[in-house]
Structures are given as structure tokens and as C-alpha cells.
Amino acid sequence: MAYVLGIDIGGSRTTAAVARLWDNTWSPAEVTWLSPHSPTVPAVLHLGANGALTVGDPAEGGTQIDPGQIAREFVARVGDPVPLLVGGENCAAPTLAAGLVGWVIDQVTVREGAPPDRIVVSHPAGWGNYRRGLLHAALWEIGRGDVTLLPEAVTAAESHVAAGFTGRTLAVHTLREQGCTSSVVGRARTGGFTVLGTAGEGEAYGGPELDLDRALGDHVRVELGRQLGPRHLDDPQVRAALLDLPRECARARERLAVATDTDVRLHLPNGPIRVPVTRDLFTELVRPAVQLTVETLVETIRASGLPTDQLDGVLLVGDWARTPLVAELVEAHFPGLVTVAADPGSSAATGAAVAAGQILLPTHPAPRPPEHRPTGPHRDDTAPGRPGSTPAHPDPEWTHTGPTTGRPPGRDLVRADPSPEPPPRPPIRITPLKLPKPRVTGLRTTGRTEPSGTGRDLADQHPGRSSSRGHR
Structure with a gap:
């Protein structure tokens, strides 16, 4: 039976959802379990004694491990040229993120008995061409060039439509452990959604710190x-x-x-x-932090150029969206428009599965996005600054980045921002450090549910391709 897969890598935990094809109609997307004990897994990689880079957080099971053997928050580090040091090895953040995506695909393939027909990965809404290009390239290196990347705001909107939303414009307010991000999306003429504006990237995840x-x-x-x-x-x-x-x-x-x-x-x-x-x-303890996120949402909507009276809804997603104070404060600004997602923590993943089904069997033929390859070492759609200062995707026809099957990575990215290039970074002098002698000859990914010794090189996920392990 044909099925599609949606994966959300934007939070501290990774979630996946599938939708199956029945009589030329997609079933509702549902979360699929990634471990025997939970439908989600921590977005954490740790280096075991056997040299395998394993998905999961040993601390959750009470196991004490050297922090230097663990990689955390590497998705937020995509775009940072400084690699992460894991077990004495330099590991590029995009390589780690791609390895996590590949592991999820493998787990679902084993569970379903066949590979998915289409895969969509939901990433933080603040990402632009540069970061998407890095992840596309890393996925290409492990043989996953068929993955489509979509902003979390778009996938959350698709999930909201599947739940009955009929409006044309939607503000998506995401609250997670990494922080807050706010976006405004609108329906594209060719189907799907386009991002009209998103919060700036002053913080790691896209908005004010929220803990x-x-x-x-x-x-x-x-x-x-x-x-x-x-x-x-x-x-x-x-x-x-x-x-x-x-x-x-x-x-x-x-x-x-x-x-x-x-x-x-x-x-x-x-x-x-x-x-x-x-x-x-x-409520009183967290009110100041939540109030800052609401101000970010209000400013993002204003900066997107969309009049408030033309806003059809406000969707609250993310693990912390269930906190009653969030809906209360947002409702004060947008009465009658606020909806908390039925399952805020999995909305991005289920929406990614919905979008994957639409890409595989589109109801309206969509033109091919214009080709673009990021230029410069730090090219991105969104310039740093105040939230919403620059629309993330100014092209109204943009709906998603296409797969890279059969082509070098970075060819199906969205149109570049026509604004001038940001000024170059000032030169930085870095004193070379003598790192310990590498102990690992091949970083591997293995699931916590797999028996010992089944870890595989990232290159083994696709014969003939070598894994990318960052700067050596």
C-alpha cells in the first residue's frame, strides 16, 4: 500500500507521521511510533563505546555518560560553520541532522515493510535558502536526495486545513523548548501555502527565549x-x-x-x-516570558503587511502551546481567531505527511520552482533583526522546495531574496587547538530499538556515497 511520510525535526524531540492511500484518497495523517515506549525520540545523538552514533538520550534511562559524547540542538546549529565536537570528532550540524532524518526513514520503512513514496521534512520556519541548501546537500550525501523540505509554519497550516480550517490567511505561533517563532502564511494560487512573513533570527530558534x-x-x-x-x-x-x-x-x-x-x-x-x-x-511565574512571545506574534503579523481584519485565524502549536496562559494572552489580541492544535506537539509532522500526499497526488498542477543555488558562505532569506523585518519567502508562488533526486543538491530551492546581500562578517582570528587523536573511523547511526551491532555507516544508507563528517 502506498504511503507518505512526514518528519518534524524542529523541536527537542523528533516526530514522524504517515498517511496511506485508499482508493486514490489519502487517509488522515497519524503519528507513527519511533520507539517501543514513545511515538517520539529525543533529537539527541550520542557516541557509544562501539563507535556507533546512536539516536536517543541516555539520561532518559538514568544512564550517566560523558557530555562530550553527546550531540544536542544540532538542528539549530545548521548554518553555523563551526562543527560540533562529538567524541573527539568534528561533526557538521547538517550531517548530524541528515543522519537523524535517515534513521527515522529507516525505522518507518521497517515498521511499514516498504519505503515511503514521498518524504517531507518540516524544518524551523526561519530557515532560508542557505540552511535548506546545507541540509539538502547532507541528505544527498547519504542517498536521501528525494526528501522535500518545508517550513514548519507551512506544515502546521496543512495540518490545520486537514482539521477543517477553510480560511486563506493564518498566523502560526510555535512555542517549544528551543524558543518561540511566529509566522504568517497564505494560500498560494497553485495550492498549498506560502510564507508571507516570519520572525527574525535573533535567537537560535527564531524568536525570544522561552523556558x-x-x-x-x-x-x-x-x-x-x-x-x-x-x-x-x-x-x-x-x-x-x-x-x-x-x-x-x-x-x-x-x-x-x-x-x-x-x-x-x-x-x-x-x-x-x-x-x-x-x-x-x-501562570505568574511564566507570564513575562509568554507575554514577550505574544508581542513577537503581533509584530510579525504587522510586519508581514497583512491587515489584522484580513487574518482568518491564529494557530498555536508546539509542546508548550497547551499552557492555558498562551491562548489567553493571544486571544486578548485576536478575539475569536485563536485555535490550539489538537495535538500541538505533532502538528508539524502530520502536516508534513499531508503535504507529502499533495505533492505525490496534486489536485492542481504546480509549476516547477525557479532554479536557484545559494551563493556566498552565509546566504539566507531572512536578514537578522527585529521579528518579521523581512518576509521569509517574498515569491507568492512559492509553496515548497522540491526533491533533489537525480540532480546536485540545492537546485530546487526557492527564489532568492531580492534584497542586497548582507555585509560580510568581520575577520576573526582563531588560534588552532590540538584536538585529541580521532578514535572513530566512521560515525554510524543506530536505533535504540535495534540489537547491538546493527549500527551502520551513514554512507551505507546509500551504496556508492560517502558520508560527510564536517571539517577535519
């Missing part, structure tokens, strides 16, 4: 200091126990989305301890 869990964690630390005394917090055993605090704060935040009170539970050396938290208290 609701950290605000709650700071409160818990203060309460523990009052109960135990400030000196006890410096005890090595207590500090080790507090490593579970971020996970407990995330659990408490999710619980407060449906309950009025909960506890943050920790297992200290002297026994378990509970710190009670109410929804009202949590």
Missing part, C-alpha cells in the same frame, strides 16, 4: 533552599538528585494544562520531597 520549565525550576530551587537550607543544595548528592528537576518540571507543566495543582517530586538523599505548585502560581 517555562526553567522558570518553574528556579521556583522549586528557592523552595528547596527554604526547606533544606542553602548549604544543602551544594551537597554533591543533592546536586545529582536535582538532575531530574527539568524532567519533573516538564511533567508538572503538562499536568497543569489540565489540572489546577500538582507536585514537583524529587528523590533526595534523605528521602522523597514534594514541592506543591498551583496553576495560578505557574
